[in-house]
Amino acid sequence: MASTTGTARRFSWEWIGVVPFFLYALLFLIIPSSFLVIGSFQNAQGGFTLDNFVGLFDETVRNSYTLSLQISLFTALAGGVFGFLMAYAAIAGGLPRFVRSFLLTFSGVASNFSGVPLASAYISTLGRQGMATILIGRQIRGEVLQNPNLGYAVAVGMVVIMSVSIIIYSWLQRKTEGWLR
Amino acid sequence: MKRFPIFGWLIIVLGILYFFTPLVGTLEWSLRIVSRDSFSLNAYTNVLMSERFQRTFGFSFIAALATIVVSVLLVAPTAYWVHLKLPRLRPWVEFVTLLTFVVPAIVLVFGIVRVYSRPPFSLMETEWGTNFLVIMGYTALSLPYTYRAVDTGLRAIDVRTLTEAAQSLGAGWGTIIFRVIFPNLRVALLSGAFLTFAVVMGEFTISNFILPGIVSFGPYMVNLNQTRPYEAAAVAIISFGLTWTSIGVIQLLGRGAPGQLAGTR
Amino acid sequence: MSFLELTNVRKLFGQVAAVENFNLHVERGEFVSFLGPSGCGKTTTLRMIAGFELPTDGTIRVNNKDITFQPPQKRDTGMVFQSYALFPNMTVADNVGFGLMIAKKSKAEIKQRVDEMLGIIKMFGLGNRYPYQLSGGQQQRVALARALAIRPQVLLLDEPLSALDAKIRISLRAEIRAIQRQLGITTIYVTHDQEEALSLSDRVVVMNNAKIEQVGTPFEIYNFPQTEFTAQFVGTLNTLQAQVRDAARGALVVDGQEISTAQKLDGFNAGDAVTISLRPERVAFYGELQKSNVLNVTIQNITFLGSIVRIQVRSGENIFYMDEFNNPFLALPKIGDQQQITFSREAVLVLKSGDARGKTF
Ligand SMILES: Nc1ncnc2c1ncn2[C@@H]1O[C@H](COP(=O)(O)OP(=O)(O)OP(=O)(O)O)[C@@H](O)[C@H]1O
Ligand SMILES: [Mg+2]
Numbered sequence: 015m016a017s018t019t020g021t022a023r024r025f026s027w028e029w030i031g032v033v034p035f036f037l038y039a040l041l042f043l044i045i046p047s048s049f050l051v052i053g054s055f056q057n058a059q060g061g062f063t064l065d066n067f068v069g070l071f072d073e074t075v076r077n078s079y080t081l082s083l084q085i086s087l088f089t090a091l092a093g094g095v096f097g098f099l100m101a102y103a104a105i106a107g108g109l110p111r112f113v114r115s116f117l118l119t120f121s122g123v124a125s126n127f128s129g130v131p132l133a134s135a136y137i138s139t140l141g142r143q144g145m146a147t148i149l150i151g152r153q154i155r156g157e158v159l160q161n162p163n164l165g166y167a168v169a170v171g172m173v174v175i176m177s178v179s180i181i182i183y184s185w186l187q188r189k190t191e192g193w194l195r
Numbered sequence: 196m197k198r199f200p201i202f203g204w205l206i207i208v209l210g211i212l213y214f215f216t217p218l219v220g221t222l223e224w225s226l227r228i229v230s231r232d233s234f235s236l237n238a239y240t241n242v243l244m245s246e247r248f249q250r251t252f253g254f255s256f257i258a259a260l261a262t263i264v265v266s267v268l269l270v271a272p273t274a275y276w277v278h279l280k281l282p283r284l285r286p287w288v289e290f291v292t293l294l295t296f297v298v299p300a301i302v303l304v305f306g307i308v309r310v311y312s313r314p315p316f317s318l319m320e321t322e323w324g325t326n327f328l329v330i331m332g333y334t335a336l337s338l339p340y341t342y343r344a345v346d347t348g349l350r351a352i353d354v355r356t357l358t359e360a361a362q363s364l365g366a367g368w369g370t371i372i373f374r375v376i377f378p379n380l381r382v383a384l385l386s387g388a389f390l391t392f393a394v395v396m397g398e399f400t401i402s403n404f405i406l407p408g409i410v411s412f413g414p415y416m417v418n419l420n421q422t423r424p425y426e427a428a429a430v431a432i433i434s435f436g437l438t439w440t441s442i443g444v445i446q447l448l449g450r451g452a453p454g455q456l457a458g459t460r
Numbered sequence: 461m462s463f464l465e466l467t468n469v470r471k472l473f474g475q476v477a478a479v480e481n482f483n484l485h486v487e488r489g490e491f492v493s494f495l496g497p498s499g500c501g502k503t504t505t506l507r508m509i510a511g512f513e514l515p516t517d518g519t520i521r522v523n524n525k526d527i528t529f530q531p532p533q534k535r536d537t538g539m540v541f542q543s544y545a546l547f548p549n550m551t552v553a554d555n556v557g558f559g560l561m562i563a564k565k566s567k568a569e570i571k572q573r574v575d576e577m578l579g580i581i582k583m584f585g586l587g588n589r590y591p592y593q594l595s596g597g598q599q600q601r602v603a604l605a606r607a608l609a610i611r612p613q614v615l616l617l618d619e620p621l622s623a624l625d626a627k628i629r630i631s632l633r634a635e636i637r638a639i640q641r642q643l644g645i646t647t648i649y650v651t652h653d654q655e656e657a658l659s660l661s662d663r664v665v666v667m668n669n670a671k672i673e674q675v676g677t678p679f680e681i682y683n684f685p686q687t688e689f690t691a692q693f694v695g696t697l698n699t700l701q702a703q704v705r706d707a708a709r710g711a712l713v714v715d716g717q718e719i720s721t722a723q724k725l726d727g728f729n730a731g732d733a734v735t736i737s738l739r740p741e742r743v744a745f746y747g748e749l750q751k752s753n754v755l756n757v758t759i760q761n762i763t764f765l766g767s768i769v770r771i772q773v774r775s776g777e778n779i780f781y782m783d784e785f786n787n788p789f790l791a792l793p794k795i796g797d798q799q800q801i802t803f804s805r806e807a808v809l810v811l812k813s814g815d816a817r818g819k820t821f
Binding site: 169184 | 205269294303
């Protein structure tokens with residue numbers, strides 16, 4: 015009686031299917047980003063240091079972070095409130111249908127990220143052309159303080175802020191998905 | 196009797212004013228290139244005829260198409276496979292696609308330049324290499340859009356049963372993906388593609404850092420802003436028109452075929 | 461050698477056994493149903509035959525060829541799903557022709573076969589429609605045609621009618637059976653609807669809790685259930701608790717009253733507790749027709765079911781039903797009345813308590 019055991023039969027090659035995707039992620043997202051993290055812990059000679067993170071509390075750096083955050087927050091709040099009002103007006107305000115479809119078309123890009131518009135707007139503003147981005151660019155090229163490693167630390171700081179935002183965003187979105195179900 | 200919805204209309208009109216005032220301003224500005232009192236299309240003809248516009252626009256256009264192809268081929272089969280066989284990996288795939296939001300483009304491009312300007316991968320020296328890197332960077336930017344679109348599309352069809360139906364009729368994986376799954380994701384894939392297109396056409400950071408000089412459309416627009424304000428306004432109007440058209444096309448496609456659509460609506 | 465053979469098939473999902481000890485031989489051209497309650501492993505067994513699940517143990521052979529590890533693409537089985545699973549992007553004709561296109565048949569041949577199949581499912585001329593333009597019943601007919609177009613060796617159907625409404629369900633099931641007979645195709649049909657299984661099949665496989673309870677013709681399954689589960693699940697069946705009084709005579713005791721069975725009671729001893737079964741339609745009031753067994757009962761409830769009237773009666777701990785054909789002159793007792801009921805010795809079946817493990821049917 016041929017009777018192969020379950021384990022021997024169950025070995026599967028299914029994971030092969032996702033190799034290209036994760037290989038890409040490794041080569042063009044993870045390895046490049048990890049350079050920053052490593053660099054932020056190094057001084058100009060390549061030794062280990064935490065000075066760069068201390069440097070984050072310098073006035074210039076702190077100011078540009080604060081400014082970035084303020085702009086983002088304001089944009090997100092204004093966008094969220096205004097967007098909500100418009101959506102509410104279109105759906106509950108008794109307006110003809112074509113207004114609604116017009117608005118939908120108009121916000122087509124944003125609607126792909128259904129969920130919490132507030133967080134979404136916050137995140138994209140923060141990530142795109144915020145002051146911090148400009149500062150990072152200049153720092154990395156050594157234009158401001160002649161210290162690229164400080165630039166790395168500034169960038170790592172941003173990644174941290176972004177991560178927190180994304181986590182809050184995902185959490186909020188999961189919650190609203192739950193409500194809608 | 197239904198009351199006239201004053202509040203609703205007010206909000207909508209305000210919204211339209213808010214969005215269109217700058218647009219109309221820009222449009223008007225772009226038409227005043229010759230004199231303050233008359234309109235002319237010279238800014239548009241200048242731009243459209245200029246060799247730099249054609250070159251950078253052409254470059255970005257082709258880069259956008261390449262990015263769409265890479266992004267779709269990377270994301271769609273992966274999302275399909277994860278959906279079907281490896282649902283446990285789903286949060287990880289989602290995480291990777293969101294990395295683009297976590298890691299600012301400037302950080303990413305900097306890392307890419309660092310990694311690929313030295314052995315074992317010295318890709319920064321050749322034109323082929325830098326073009327390749329730019330496409331890879333653009334692909335990273337497009338991941339969240341493409342993934343979201345494909346994911347929505349996959350949720351809208353019964354992927355597992357369709358796959359099994361095709362399998363029992365003798366279809367292999369290639370046939371299943373290209374003849375059964377992709378056609379049913381058509382709308383989703385297209386909406387992802389158009390979003391990617393819009394993102395790539397306006398992209399500045401990545402191409403500016405990797406490519407030497409002004410090669411792509413984004414840096415060209417920025418440069419134009421600083422040097423030729425009327426033409427810059429004309430380009431802005433053109434880009435806006437393109438984006439508007441793209442989104443319109445997505446909506447149209449979404450409406451086109453009831454029962455077989457998937458994706459944004 | 462039978463056409464389709466499942467030998468000692470077992471399927472574990474983690475620690476949970478979805479199918480165990482499954483042994484079944486199906487002859488060429490036979491129509492076999494898997495019948496059982498939700499979660500008993502019908503779909504899992506079907507999916508192992510189709511190749512969508514690998515058995516943890518055991519072998520599956522079709523036409524003398526071991527297909528246990530063959531991928532679904534190579535198995536030559538046609539599958540019909542509960543949810544139709546038509547390709548939404550293709551017309552009816554393209555759906556039906558899909559398998560032939562995969563098999564690289566010529567355009568002319570595909571067209572001819574598609575037309576033939578559309579004729580068989582009585583949908584000639586609807587080839588250009590898309591699935592969303594069809595009713596549920598039509599969609600399922602197209603799915604059937606699609607599965608049959610490749611002339612598979614085995615046709616597998618997983619509750620194909622449960623998404624449809626009652627009328628269509630009955631007409632379509634007759635149609636499925638007619639097409640199956642016409643093409644002579646070996647068919648496995650999964651259902652949890654006993655009427656469907658009994659009316660369609662050559663043989664019925666009754667499953668419960670990952671195992672086969674009984675395999676037999678609809679006649680056997682209905683009239684001679686071998687296990688308590690089969691008796692309960694197929695038809696409305698009364699089970700009564702009894703004790704053996706005298707195995708040689710077939711004498712039993714129910715609630716202190718003696719009855720007898722025509723069944724041989726080999727292996728039972730006086731005093732053994734047994735479960736007996738009794739179909740409601742085989743029980744009558746004493747005096748209408750004289751039968752060998754008589755029981756004193758109390759009337760508990762009376763329900764009109766159209767053509768029959770179902771009466772719930774009670775004898776000691778046993779509560780069970782009897783059916784009377786409805787007619788305008790039927791004289792019914794009142795609830796709470798004491799009555800005598802009667803049934804033949806042949807109607808009394810003593811059920812085996814065990815299972816059918818290790819047997820091949
Ligand atoms: N992929 C799976 N992973 C884990 N358990 C599963 C899986 N598929 C089925 N099962 C379990 O196996 C058992 C048998 O399931 P199966 O689908 O075969 O039942 P069924 O008889 O077809 O029921 P129904 O009539 O509800 O369709 C169930 O307990 C089910 O929960
Ligand atoms: Mg099932």
